[in-house]
Amino acid sequence: MIMAGPWLRHLILAVALVGAVVSPAAAQSSASEGVPDAAPPSAASAAPGVPSSTADHSQFEELAGPFKNAQEVNQACLSCHNTGPEQLHGTIHFTWTWPPASVGEPAGGDAELLGMRHVANGFFLSTPSNIDACTSCHIAGTRFDDPAMFDASSEPVAPVDCLTCHEPTGQWALANFHEGGAACSMCHDERLRGKTPEVEDLAAAAQSVGPTTRASCGACHFNADGGPGVKHGDLNPDLANPAATLDVHMAAAPDGAGFTCGTCHTTKDHAIAGSRYAGGPGESPERPALEGPAASCQGCHSANPHKQLANGERLDRHIDRVACETCHIPSIARGETATRVLWDWSTVGKLGRDRKPMVQKDKDGHIAYATEKGNLTVASEVRPTLIWSNGRLDLRHPGDPLPEPAATDADAGDAAGGDKGVDLKAIAAAFADAPWIASYEGDASSPQSRIAPVKVMYSVVPVDAENRRLAAVKFSGRSGDALWNRFNWKSAVGAGMEAAGVPFSGDVAFAKVRQMIPVNHTVAPADQALDCGACHASDGLLAGLPGGFLPGRDGFALLNWAGLAILAATLASVLLHGVLRFGFGIFYGGPRHG
Amino acid sequence: MADVAAPRRKGIYIFTVFERFWHWSQASLIITLLLTGFEIHGFWTLFGFEQALNLHVYAAFTLVVLWVFAIFWHLVTGQWHHYVPTTDRMWAMISFYAVGIFIGAPHPFRPSTKRKHNPLQAMAYLAFQVAMAPAIWISGLIMWVYGKFPNLYPGELPVLWVNAIHVAAAFLIATFLIAHVYLITTGETVTEQLKAMITGWDPNGDARED
Numbered sequence: 106m107i108m109a110g111p112w113l114r115h116l117i118l119a120v121a122l123v124g125a126v127v128s129p130a131a132a133q134s135s136a137s138e139g140v141p142d143a144a145p146p147s148a149a150s151a152a153p154g155v156p157s158s159t160a161d162h163s164q165f166e167e168l169a170g171p172f173k174n175a176q177e178v179n180q181a182c183l184s185c186h187n188t189g190p191e192q193l194h195g196t197i198h199f200t201w202t203w204p205p206a207s208v209g210e211p212a213g214g215d216a217e218l219l220g221m222r223h224v225a226n227g228f229f230l231s232t233p234s235n236i237d238a239c240t241s242c243h244i245a246g247t248r249f250d251d252p253a254m255f256d257a258s259s260e261p262v263a264p265v266d267c268l269t270c271h272e273p274t275g276q277w278a279l280a281n282f283h284e285g286g287a288a289c290s291m292c293h294d295e296r297l298r299g300k301t302p303e304v305e306d307l308a309a310a311a312q313s314v315g316p317t318t319r320a321s322c323g324a325c326h327f328n329a330d331g332g333p334g335v336k337h338g339d340l341n342p343d344l345a346n347p348a349a350t351l352d353v354h355m356a357a358a359p360d361g362a363g364f365t366c367g368t369c370h371t372t373k374d375h376a377i378a379g380s381r382y383a384g385g386p387g388e389s390p391e392r393p394a395l396e397g398p399a400a401s402c403q404g405c406h407s408a409n410p411h412k413q414l415a416n417g418e419r420l421d422r423h424i425d426r427v428a429c430e431t432c433h434i435p436s437i438a439r440g441e442t443a444t445r446v447l448w449d450w451s452t453v454g455k456l457g458r459d460r461k462p463m464v465q466k467d468k469d470g471h472i473a474y475a476t477e478k479g480n481l482t483v484a485s486e487v488r489p490t491l492i493w494s495n496g497r498l499d500l501r502h503p504g505d506p507l508p509e510p511a512a513t514d515a516d517a518g519d520a521a522g523g524d525k526g527v528d529l530k531a532i533a534a535a536f537a538d539a540p541w542i543a544s545y546e547g548d549a550s551s552p553q554s555r556i557a558p559v560k561v562m563y564s565v566v567p568v569d570a571e572n573r574r575l576a577a578v579k580f581s582g583r584s585g586d587a588l589w590n591r592f593n594w595k596s597a598v599g600a601g602m603e604a605a606g607v608p609f610s611g612d613v614a615f616a617k618v619r620q621m622i623p624v625n626h627t628v629a630p631a632d633q634a635l636d637c638g639a640c641h642a643s644d645g646l647l648a649g650l651p652g653g654f655l656p657g658r659d660g661f662a663l664l665n666w667a668g669l670a671i672l673a674a675t676l677a678s679v680l681l682h683g684v685l686r687f688g689f690g691i692f693y694g695g696p697r698h699g
Numbered sequence: 700m701a702d703v704a705a706p707r708r709k710g711i712y713i714f715t716v717f718e719r720f721w722h723w724s725q726a727s728l729i730i731t732l733l734l735t736g737f738e739i740h741g742f743w744t745l746f747g748f749e750q751a752l753n754l755h756v757y758a759a760f761t762l763v764v765l766w767v768f769a770i771f772w773h774l775v776t777g778q779w780h781h782y783v784p785t786t787d788r789m790w791a792m793i794s795f796y797a798v799g800i801f802i803g804a805p806h807p808f809r810p811s812t813k814r815k816h817n818p819l820q821a822m823a824y825l826a827f828q829v830a831m832a833p834a835i836w837i838s839g840l841i842m843w844v845y846g847k848f849p850n851l852y853p854g855e856l857p858v859l860w861v862n863a864i865h866v867a868a869a870f871l872i873a874t875f876l877i878a879h880v881y882l883i884t885t886g887e888t889v890t891e892q893l894k895a896m897i898t899g900w901d902p903n904g905d906a907r908e909d
Contacts, residue, residue: 416749422846637748643741654845654858657741657748661863668870675874679881685801686885693803 163312170308175246175266175281178311182267190265192375194257198244199265201232201255203382216502219382222255224500225542227448227564227620228330229291231503231577234601238581241287242278242325244269270321271314272304275345278324280304288581290589292332294472294481295464319355320345322366331445331478338437338444338487338560339626351440353630369400381623384496402429402628426653428494428557432635433628436486437560440627443471447482447532449565451615454592462589477580477589479565484527489558489624491650495547498621503577504607507540507568507616536563539617542575549652556650559621567598570612577601711904713810714896718778721769722896728762729872731755736869759839766832781815782825789818800885811905820882827875835868 162168167181183189193199195206201222204211211217221239222232232239245254246266254263268277283301304310327333327342334341344352349360357363370379379400402410408424411417423432438444455476457463462476471483501507547554567576579600580588588597594613602609640647641657648658714722735755738745746754773779791807796819798804808817816824838861845852845861852858886892887903895901 416753419752419846422849425849637752638744641739641741641748654862656739656752656862659859659862660740660866661859664863664867664870668867668873671870671874672877675877679877682796683881683884689801690803693801 158315162314165312168308168311168314170311172307172311175268175307176264178268178307179246179264179266181311182314183264186267189267189375190262193244193265194262196376197380197382198375198377199255199257199263201243203380205376206257219498219500223502225503225505225566225575225577226330227542227562227566227618228336228445229580230450230566230575231601231605233503233606234577234579234604235581236604238287238291241282241291246281268310268314269324270317272310273313273315273318273321275318275320275322275324276302277304277310278321282324288589290475290477290581292328294332294475294478296462317365317367319365326366334438334442334483335445336562337622337626338484338489339434339624341438341440341442341444343440343442344626347440347627349630350633351629352627354628369404371400379625381498424555425552426555428555430558430625430628431491431556432639433631434489434558434624434626435629435633435635436488437558437624437627438485438487443483443485444487444560445481445562446484446487446527446529446560447480447563448478449480450478450567451565452479453477453588453594476592482527482532484529487529487560488646490561490621491556491646492545492559492621493547493549493551493554493650493652494545494557494559495551495554497546499541499544499546501542501575503605504574504602507542507573507575507618509573532563533561536617536619539563539619541620542566542618543620543622545621545623556647556653558624560624562620562622564618564620565615566618567594567613568616569598569602569610570614571610573614573616574607574609575618576609576613577605577607579604710900710902711810711812711906712899713812713815713901713904714899716899717772719896719899721765721772724765725762725769728758728765729876731758732762733869733873733876740866740869756843759836759843763836782821782828784822784825785818787818792817792819796885806887809903809905810901823875823878827872831868831871831875834864835872838862838865838868 167184172178172181197203197205197220200206200220202218202220204219215223225231229235229239240254243254244265245263246269257263266281269281270278272278279302283303289296323340323342323345326337326340327344328335329340330336334343344355347356347361349356352361354362354364354369362368367377370377372378384401403424406429409417409421410429411420414420452474453476455463455474457476464472464476465474467473472481474480545557545559567578568574569576576598578588578594578597579586580597582590584600585591586593586596586600588594595611598613599609599611635646638657639645641655642648643658645658647655732755734745735751735758737743738751739748739755745751788807795804795807799807810816841852841856841861842858842865845858883892883896884890886895891901891903895904
C-alpha cells in the first residue's frame with residue numbers, strides 16, 4: 106500500500122497536532138522477556154544415582170561380541186527386539202513414501218505419492234534415478250543396492266539396522282553411509298583427503314546403544330541433499346551441541362532445555378511424529394502432546410503461551426493467524442553453517458586446466474562452483490520468507506511438466522532481507538516468475554492457514570526441452586551415461602528418465618524453479634523474537650504478503666491522501682488568515698468590542 | 700460577602716471548573732490519541748507499536764469515562780442548549796472572518812452565560828459531538844472487540860472498512876483541532892479566549908441578563 110512520503114506526513118501531522126515538529130524517535134519497545142512454563146522435557150534425566158533406563162545395554166552379554174560385521178550386530182539386537190523391523194517397515198523412515206501404507210493409497214494413485222522417493226526437488230532432483238547412491242542413508246543399512254528395500258512385502262523383507270538410529274554418536278550411521286556406495290560428490294563439493302569414517306569396534310558400538318540423540322538423527326538430517334546445512338537452514342551440524350541463542354530447546358541446561366530431536370518428535374511404535382507431510386500450523390493447536398505423538402509448539406506451550414507477559418493476551422490472539430515459528434525463528438542458518446540458497450545445474454561440466462573436475466571458491470571460502478554441481482550459493486542469517494500455509498505441500502514429481510513462466514507470479518512475498526553477504530533480493534527478483542516445484546497451500550481466507558516461515562530454494566534444473574517435464578538425472582555409477590562420468594546431460598537425463606519411467610524427447614533444456622522448505626527448528630530465546638514493529642509497519646516483513654488486517658500496514662491509500670490533503674489545506678488556510686490579520690492589523694489596530 | 704464571581708471584576712465568569720477540567724483533559728487525551736493513533740496507522744514511530752497501542756487504548760477508555768461525566772453534566776445543568784444550532788448572526792460571523800477581522804470591524808458576537816459560543820462555533824462543536832466523536836468511538840470499539848474478543852466480532856463486517864471510518868474520523872478531528880487552535884486567537888485579543896478557558900473569566904463577555 107502506498108502512503109504519503111514520510112516527510113510530508115511528518116510535516117503536516119506533526120506541525121498540525123502539536124504545533125511543533127515532532128521528530129520520530131525510533132523508540133521501539135523492548136521485547137518482553139519471560140520463560141514459558143514448558144512441560145518438563147521427557148529427556149530430563151532422572152534423579153542423581155538413579156539410572157535413566159531400566160535396561161543398561163552395556164551390561165548385556167549378547168552385545169559383548171565379538172562381531173564379524175554389522176549384520177551380526179543387528180542380529181544381536183533382534184534376538185530381543187524381534188518385532189522392531191515390523192514396526193519400522195511401514196514408516197516413512199523405511200518407505201520414504203507418504204502417506205504410510207496403513208493410511209491407504211492416495212486418491213490419485215501412485216502419481217500422488219509423496220515422500221523423498223517420489224517427489225522432485227531442486228537439489229538432487231530425483232531419487233529413483235540414483236537409488237544406489239541415495240539409499241546409503243536408508244535405515245536398512247546393509248542392503249545397499251536392492252530397490253526392494255522400500256517394499257516391506259518383498260521376500261526376504263529388508264532388515265532394519267538398529268544402530269543407524271540408536272548408536273548415540275552418529276558415527277555408525279556415518280560409517281554405514283560411506284560404505285554404501287554413495288558418490289563422494291553427493292555430499293562433498295570438494296574432494297577430501299583421508300580415510301572415510303569407520304566404526305572399528307563393533308562391540309563397543311553395540312553396547313553404547315540408547316535413545317536417539319541429536320547426533321544420531323543429525324547424521325542424516327543435518328546433511329540432507331548434499332552436505333551440512335545444504336537443504337535446511339534450521340537443521341545442520343550446529344545443532345549437535347547448540348548455544349541457547351541458536352536453539353533454546355536443544356541447548357544444554359541451564360541456558361537451554363537440553364532437548365534431543367525425540368523430545369518433540371515423539372514416537373509411537375517407531376513411527377515418528379512431525380513429518381512435513383502431516384499436519385499444519387493450524388491443525389489441532391490445543392492438542393496436548395500426551396494424547397499421542399505430536400511435534401507441535403502448542404503441545405507443550407498451550408494455546409496461550411504468552412500469558413505472563415504484560416501484553417501477553419494480545420500476543421496470544423495472534424496464534425489463529427500467525428504460526429509460532431514466524432516470530433520465534435527470526436532467521437535461519439545463524440550458527441556457523443550456512444545454507445544453500447541457489448543451485449544452478451545448467452553450468453555443470455566446466456573442467457579445470459588439468460582437464461579434471463574442479464571447484465571455485467568465493468572470497469569467504471564457500472564453494473561457488475563445482476564441476477559436478479554447477480554454480481552454488483550459500484547464505485547465513487537468512488530471514489525466512491513468510492507465506493500463508495495450511496501445512497499441505499503442493500509438490501511436483503519427476504516427469505511433471507512445468508508451467509510456462511507466468512507473467513506475474515507473486516504468491517509469496519519474497520521479502521528476503523537481512524542476509525549476510527549474499528544478495529538474496531537479487532536472486533529472488535531473478536526467480537520472480539519461476540514456477541514452484543514445492544509450495545505450501547493456504548491463503549488468508551482459510552481459517553486453517555497461518556502466516557508461516559519457509560526457506561525458499563532457487564534452482565536451475567534440467568527439463569525435457571520439448572515439454573518442460575522435470576528431468577530425472579542419473580548422477581553417479583560405473584556406466585558412462587552417469588552425469589559425473591562424462592558430463593553429458595542427454596545421456597544422464599535419458600538414463601534418469603528411464604529409471605523414473607518417464608518418456609524423454611532426447612533434448613535437455615534448463616528452467617528456473619523455486620521450492621519452499623519448512624522452517625521449524627532453531628527456535629531462538631524469547632528476547633530474540635520479532636517485535637511488533639517488524640510486521641506492524643508499512644514497510645515491514647509482511648509488506649509483500651497481503652491478507653488479514655494488519656494495523657500499521659493496512660489502510661486505503663486514497664483515504665490517507667485525502668486526509669492529509671484536508672489537513673494541509675486547513676493548515677495553509679489558517680496560516681494565510683493569520684498572516685493577513687497580522688498585516689492588516691498594522692493599519693486597523695484597536696479593540697474590537699469598543 | 701462577595702464570592703469569587705464578585706462584580707468588581709470586569710467581564711463574566713463563563714467557564715465553570717468542570718467545563719475547564721473537561722476541556723483540558725479532553726484536549727490532552729485527543730492529542731495523545733492522535734499521536735498514538737497515527738503511529739498505529741504506520742505514519743511514524745514515536746512510542747513503538749506496542750506502547751502506542753497500549754496508550755491508545757488507555758486514552759480512549761479514559762476519554763469515554765470523561766464523556767460519560769460530561770454528558771451527564773450537560774443534561775443535568777441544561778448546558779446542552781449552547782450547542783443547539785442557530786442561523787442567528789451566522790452571516791455576520793462569516794463576513795467577519797472573511798473581511799471584518801482584517802479591517803478592525805467589531806466582533807458580531809459577545810459570549811454570555813446564555814450563549815457561550817458564536818453560531819459557527821456552536822455548529823462546529825455540534826458536528827464534533829454528534830458526528831466525529833461517535834464515528835471514531837463506535838469504529839474504535841468495534842476494532843477493540845475485533846482484537847480483544849474475536850469470537851464476538853461479526854465475521855461479515857469488513858474490518859478494513861471499520862478501520863477506514865476510524866481513520867477518516869481521525870483526520871477530521873485533527874482538522875478540527877487545527878482550526879480550533881487558530882480560531883481561539885480571533886477573540887478580542889489573541890490570548891483572551893485562551894485565558895477564559897484557563898481562568899473561567901471572559902473580560903469581554905456580555906454580562907446582560909436577557
